[in-house]
Amino acid sequence: MSIFSKSFILGVFIYAPLVFSQPQSDKLDTVKLWAEKAQQQCFMKIHFDTFAYQDCLVLMAKEEVGNKPRELGIYYFAYVGAMDAVRTGMYGSYNTAWYFLQRFRKIQRTLGIDDRSLCTTVPGNCDIRLSQIEQMRKMPQPAPIDTDGGTPKEKQTH
Amino acid sequence: MKLKSFAKLAILTLSLSILGCSTGPIKPSTKPPVDVKIIAMNDFHGYLNRSDNAELFLMDPDNPGKVATVKVGGASYVASLVKKLKSENNNSIVVGAGDFIGASPAISSFTQDEATINVMGEIGLEVSAVGNHEFDRGKKELLRLQNGGCAPGKEIGRETCIKNREFKGAKFQYLAANVIDDDTNQTLLPSTYIKKFNGVTVGFVGLTLRGTPKATRGAVGLTFNDEIEVINSHAAKFKGQGIEAVVVLIHQGGGTTAATLNDKSCPGLSGEIVPLVQGLKNVDVVVSGHTHREYVCTDKKTGILLTQANYYGNVITDINLQIEPGKGVINKRANNLPVITDQNKKVPKGYAVLSKDADIDREVQMYDDLSKKKRSAIQGYIAAPLPMITIEGTTARNNNAEHLMGDAIADAYLASAPKEAKADLAFINAGGVRSGLNTAGPITYDNLFGIAPFGNNLFYVDLTGEQLIRLLEEQWEGANCRNKPLMKNNVNMCGRMLQPSSTLTYKWDVTRGPGKDFGKGNLVIVDSVRIQGEPLDMKKKYRIVTNSFLAEDGGDNYTVFKQGAGLQDMGVVDIEAMVNYFNRYPASSPMPPPKRRISCDTCPKFY
Numbered sequence: 001m002s003i004f005s006k007s008f009i010l011g012v013f014i015y016a017p018l019v020f021s022q023p024q025s026d027k028l029d030t031v032k033l034w035a036e037k038a039q040q041q042c043f044m045k046i047h048f049d050t051f052a053y054q055d056c057l058v059l060m061a062k063e064e065v066g067n068k069p070r071e072l073g074i075y076y077f078a079y080v081g082a083m084d085a086v087r088t089g090m091y092g093s094y095n096t097a098w099y100f101l102q103r104f105r106k107i108q109r110t111l112g113i114d115d116r117s118l119c120t121t122v123p124g125n126c127d128i129r130l131s132q133i134e135q136m137r138k139m140p141q142p143a144p145i146d147t148d149g150g151t152p153k154e155k156q157t158h
Numbered sequence: 159m160k161l162k163s164f165a166k167l168a169i170l171t172l173s174l175s176i177l178g179c180s181t182g183p184i185k186p187s188t189k190p191p192v193d194v195k196i197i198a199m200n201d202f203h204g205y206l207n208r209s210d211n212a213e214l215f216l217m218d219p220d221n222p223g224k225v226a227t228v229k230v231g232g233a234s235y236v237a238s239l240v241k242k243l244k245s246e247n248n249n250s251i252v253v254g255a256g257d258f259i260g261a262s263p264a265i266s267s268f269t270q271d272e273a274t275i276n277v278m279g280e281i282g283l284e285v286s287a288v289g290n291h292e293f294d295r296g297k298k299e300l301l302r303l304q305n306g307g308c309a310p311g312k313e314i315g316r317e318t319c320i321k322n323r324e325f326k327g328a329k330f331q332y333l334a335a336n337v338i339d340d341d342t343n344q345t346l347l348p349s350t351y352i353k354k355f356n357g358v359t360v361g362f363v364g365l366t367l368r369g370t371p372k373a374t375r376g377a378v379g380l381t382f383n384d385e386i387e388v389i390n391s392h393a394a395k396f397k398g399q400g401i402e403a404v405v406v407l408i409h410q411g412g413g414t415t416a417a418t419l420n421d422k423s424c425p426g427l428s429g430e431i432v433p434l435v436q437g438l439k440n441v442d443v444v445v446s447g448h449t450h451r452e453y454v455c456t457d458k459k460t461g462i463l464l465t466q467a468n469y470y471g472n473v474i475t476d477i478n479l480q481i482e483p484g485k486g487v488i489n490k491r492a493n494n495l496p497v498i499t500d501q502n503k504k505v506p507k508g509y510a511v512l513s514k515d516a517d518i519d520r521e522v523q524m525y526d527d528l529s530k531k532k533r534s535a536i537q538g539y540i541a542a543p544l545p546m547i548t549i550e551g552t553t554a555r556n557n558n559a560e561h562l563m564g565d566a567i568a569d570a571y572l573a574s575a576p577k578e579a580k581a582d583l584a585f586i587n588a589g590g591v592r593s594g595l596n597t598a599g600p601i602t603y604d605n606l607f608g609i610a611p612f613g614n615n616l617f618y619v620d621l622t623g624e625q626l627i628r629l630l631e632e633q634w635e636g637a638n639c640r641n642k643p644l645m646k647n648n649v650n651m652c653g654r655m656l657q658p659s660s661t662l663t664y665k666w667d668v669t670r671g672p673g674k675d676f677g678k679g680n681l682v683i684v685d686s687v688r689i690q691g692e693p694l695d696m697k698k699k700y701r702i703v704t705n706s707f708l709a710e711d712g713g714d715n716y717t718v719f720k721q722g723a724g725l726q727d728m729g730v731v732d733i734e735a736m737v738n739y740f741n742r743y744p745a746s747s748p749m750p751p752p753k754r755r756i757s758c759d760t761c762p763k764f765y
Contacts, residue, residue, distance in 0.1 A: 039428055043413055047449045052711050080415045080426075087215035087225070087418060088452055088468050123425030128417040131223040 027069045027111060032121040034064070034073025035080075039122075043081050050085065050092040054078075054099065061103075068107050073121065075104035080122045083132060095142050101133065189483040192358045195247040196405060196477040197240055199283070200255035200447030201469035203291070204262020204274045206522045208232035209470045214496050217418045218506040225418055226506045228498050230472040233522050235497045237281045237515035239474055243495075244282065247478075249355035252282045254330070255447030255466070256289025256366055256409030259303070260374075261615065264603075265522075265529045267731070270299070270309045270318055272325050273525040279329030280518060285351040287364035288334045289409035289447060290373040294729040297339065297346055297380055304328050304347065316528065333364020333407065335392060336383040346380060350392055352401065358481040359403070361396035363389050366409040367430070367448060376729045385410065386437040393440035402481045404441045410434060411449035411466050419473070420494045424455035427464075435462050442487045443477060454492045463490045471497055533607070536600040538740030539748035546594035550646075557588040557654045558633075563609060564591045564657025565752035567732075570739030571616055571703045572659040574730050579618060582689055584659040584703040587714045590614075591657065598748070606736045616730045617709035619722035623696040627687070629718040630656070630664065631679035634672035638715050647762040654714055658755045659703075663688045669760045676717070699723070705732055 042056035057078040064070040079100040085093035108118060115133065119126040205212075212231040218224050244250045258278055259271035266274045292300050302309065306327030309318035319325045335349035351362040368385055371377040385408065393404045412429025414421070431446050435457045438444070443463045450469040457464055467473040473494050480489035500511050544566060547559040555561075564586055571584035593609050595601060621629060632638060639652040653672055665686035672681060687694040702722070707713040712720040743749040 039415075039426065044429055044449060047413075047451075051713065055711070077415075081413075083417060084413060084415055084451070087416075088450070088472065089209075089211050089213035089230075090450075091211055122415050123423075124415045125417050125421060125423075125425070127223045128217070128225060132225065132417065135224075 024113065024117070027113065028117055028121060030067075030069035031073040031076065031113070031118065034070040035077035035122050036073075038074040038077040039081065042078070046081060046085050046090070046093070046096075050082070050090065050096040053081070053085075054096050057100070068111050072104060072107040072111060072113070072118075075100050075107060076118060077122055079104050079133075080124065080129065083129070098136060098139070098142055101136055105137070189357055191480045191482045191488060192249060192356050193247055194355045194358065194360060194403070194479045194481055195243060195250035196360075196443070196445070196475075196479065197243050197250060197252045198255065198407075198445045198465060198475040198477060199236070199252075199258075199467055199471065200409070200411075200445070201257040201289070201450055202254075202259075202274065202278070202471050203257055203469065204259055204266025204271055205231060205470035206233040206265050206273060206277055206525060207263070208235075208499060209472075212470055212472050214468075214472060215418050216496065216506050216509060217420075220507060228496060228505055228509070229501045230497045230499060231470050232497070232499055232514075233277050233281065233471060234514035234516075234519035235499050235512045236471040236474065237518035238512040239495060239497050240281055241515060242512075243474070243476055251284050251353055251355075251360070253362065253405070253407055253445060254278075254283055254286030255407050255445045256287045257291045257447060258283075258286060258289070260289070260291025260294040261613070261731070263613075264533065264607075265525050267734075268317060268529045268532050269320055269525060270295070270312060271303065272309075272318060272320060275303050275328045276321065276325075277518060277521055277525075280521060283330040284353075285331045285333060285362055285364065285407070287407035287409050287447070288332050288337065288347065288366050290366060290370040290377070292332065292366075293370060293374045293376040293380070294727075296376040296378065296729075299376070300332070301346070302327070304332050316532065320525070320528065333362065335363050335365040336368065336385055336388040337366065337370075338381040338383065340379045340381060349388075350396075352396075355481075357483045359401045360405055360479075360481070361392070361399075361401040361403070362405050362407055363392040363396075364407040365389070370409075374727050374729055385434055389441065390437075390439050393438070397440045400484070402483065402485065403443075403479055403487045405443045405445065406438070406441055407445050408434075409447045411446040411451060412453070413449055413451040414453045414455070416453065419452060419496060420454060422454050422456075424453055427453065427455050431464065432457075435464055436460060438462060442479065442490060443492075445475065445477070452494055454494055463492055465492050465494070467494055473497065533603045535603060537603055537606060537737050538601050538743040539745045540595055540598055540601060540743070540751075541748040542598050542751045544595045544751065546591070555588070555591070558651055559588070559655060560754055560756045561588065561591050561594065561657060562752050563594045564588060565660070565755060566739075566749070567591060567610060567736060568657050568659040569752065570736045571705070571732070572661065573739050573742075574616060574735035575618070575701075575703050575728065579728075580701055581618065581703045582700040583662040585656040585708065586705060587708055587716070588655050588657060589714060590705060590707065600745070601740055603733075603737060606740065607733060610732050610736055612705070612707070612732065614705040614707055614732045616703055616728045616732060616735060617706055618724060618726045618728060619702050619704065619709045619719055620699045620724040621702055621718065621722045623694045623698050623700065625718050625721060626694065626700060626702075627682055627684060627696075628677070629716060630666075630682045630687075632676065632716050632718060634666075634681050635674055635679045636676040636715060639673035649762055651761065655756065656708075656716070660752065660755060661690045663755045663757075665757050665759065667760050668758055676715075703728070 046053035061074040082097035208231040215225040218226040312318040334347040337346045339346045412431040415426035446466045452468040455464045465475045467475040477492040544563040547556045549556045567586045568584045575581035634653040638654040665683040666681045
């Protein structure tokens with residue numbers, strides 16, 4: 001039987017994606033799990049201020065350096081969580097979201113995970129989220145918030 | 159026999175009803191259901207004027223997948239929206255979930271927040287839970303805001319009792335079901351509020367988070383009880399009294415990962431409010447707050463409708479209940495409505511721009527004028543300039559310098575602590591000193607605001623002598639140095655220097671080499687450290703006053719603050735501390751320039 005027989009080609013088309021997608025789905029499970037952990041550990045800190053939130057997530061990610069899916073989970077949630085603050089106009093949150101966008105995109109590329117699949121790891125409207133990511137990617141880096149000066153003028157209260 | 163059959167039927171009916179089964183067609187109620195509207199807000203924080211960067215993302219039907227940004231907030235726009243909503247249903251009530259006051263801008267804080275209490279009453283707020291910030295100035299002050307009377311020690315007509323030189327207290331009722339006054343063993347304020355609407359009754363329970371004492375210094379002499387126990391106890395009583403709907407107003411919240419306003423799929427809801435709601439019984443709606451987020455969710459386990467309306471009056475929740483008399487809530491829905499100002503030229507389809515309510519605008523304007531007058535008023539005098547120290551040849555602030563202005567602010571921080579707190583010293587980060595005072599003479603509130611515009615609350619934190627040395631070393635360690643080398647005569651003068659109060663003096667030695675890793679520096683000459691003139695005791699705990707940026711967050715890489723004990727919000731905003739401090743120095747006795755507290759014999763002449 002020629003390896004180019006119809007049944008072989010059909011078999012490749014049917015089974016190959018299953019074989020190759022398995023590790024990808026494992027990766028996504030890890031991303032999802034660590035996104036959830038990041039949410040539990042750091043999300044409510046944004047309520048105090050965006051720097052506390054950012055520090056919490058960066059420290060968390062530092063402990064997972066080398067484990068790309070975990071890092072991606074942390075940084076992807078970090079971005080989505082920051083965008084929740086951006087959408088209600090929290091001072092400094094755009095900078096935080098932009099910062100995490102750069103980080104998660106870099107790891108996402110390394111892992112070869114597409115935008116839609118990644119989006120499923122943190123609940124929300126993927127059409128909107130992907131459109132926002134696309135828009136923000138085109139934007140230049142925002143002017144830095146002056147962290148030297150203490151918390152911003154319109155810091156969040158609790 | 160007849161009796162036996164009746165008993166059997168009764169038992170069967172009771173059993174089935176206990177099991178939640180239907181025993182046949184429900185007897186139609188003789189009275190039609192009543193629609194009740196609950197208009198809810200939270201975390202207003204005295205923002206009578208719109209906060210400068212208050213914007214919201216809305217779905218834009220004309221651009222699928224895109225969002226539109228709108229400017230929102232301001233009391234006069236809130237009033238317009240409330241009026242509009244009330245006009246839609248006579249059976250309506252305006253409610254709140256706390257933090258209407260506290261951590262508020264000058265327009266409100268200058269009046270001890272009486273301005274906000276008055277305006278919220280005028281807008282129609284009827285009942286609200288207390289939040290942690292309602293306790294910022296202590297229980298007596300909260301009771302004064304509820305019951306009326308002028309604030310002691312404040313200038314009548316300008317700082318208190320503004321309208322007709324009197325303050326009548328809140329037109330609305332604060333609720334504090336889980337807050338027990340230790341003096342009376344009773345709740346500080348009522349626990350519940352009951353309102354009848356055209357034949358149906360709604361019971362409200364109002365309370366704040368149990369962790370309030372951790373979030374404010376003012377919560378003393380009070381005990382904060384478990385939220386779930388308190389709510390369930392009142393809700394059961396309500397049901398026993400035949401009250402058809404139970405609404406909880408609570409200053410506690412969560413957050414979602416939603417991308418736009420009003421995403422009712424409520425993606426990724428998390429936070430303290432989740433287990434709290436899941437522990438409730440006999441409750442129909444939970445109006446939440448505290449976390450400044452925005453959501454409308456239905457808890458899958460309990461069916462409870464859970465809402466929160468962002469902050470600063472940017473959003474209002476429109477909750478609609480259909481209540482069957484004698485039965486209960488048969489339908490409930492809610493929408494978060496943005497308070498869209500007329501500064502927006504275009505808004506997405508389905509949204510409308512609001513115009514200002516003229517009456518409320520007039521009142522807000524009156525408070526605004528008052529605050530402007532106060533801002534230009536002289537707060538004190540200085541005998542000599544307190545200039546900003548800049549990096550040689552530039553206009554950039556030198557962060558590794560002792561700034562006289564920084565010294566004065568630290569002294570003001572320390573002076574704001576009551577004697578009984580026994581505070582030993584105070585710090586402000588160099589970056590927190592935004593400018594100097596370049597001429598001797600009078601200082602206005604606006605001058606002080608230009609120096610310290612952050613509105614940070616002050617905190618106590620206790621550090622041991624050993625930790626204090628570590629803290630000082632962090633001034634020249636890791637990122638505080640490495641990222642910003644500052645060469646002078648081949649010596650790296652990098653660092654971020656904490657500005658100390660006069661009660662701390664010390665020497666440091668630059669030749670020991672700044673820029674080591676965190677935890678490795680040894681530049682402070684330990685023997686030279688004096689606190690209130692006494693040598694440092696490494697084991698003793700010292701109470702430090704500093705701002706929230708340092709105390710809470712360990713900002714500017716001063717991580718030692720996070721290791722401190724007894725972190726406590728003083729309930730004092732930094733600018734208030736400065737105003738009170740400079741008030742001590744009239745024209746006849748201006749503030750002398752502060753004496754230097756830090757010295758470095760090995761440093762090149764630098765400033």
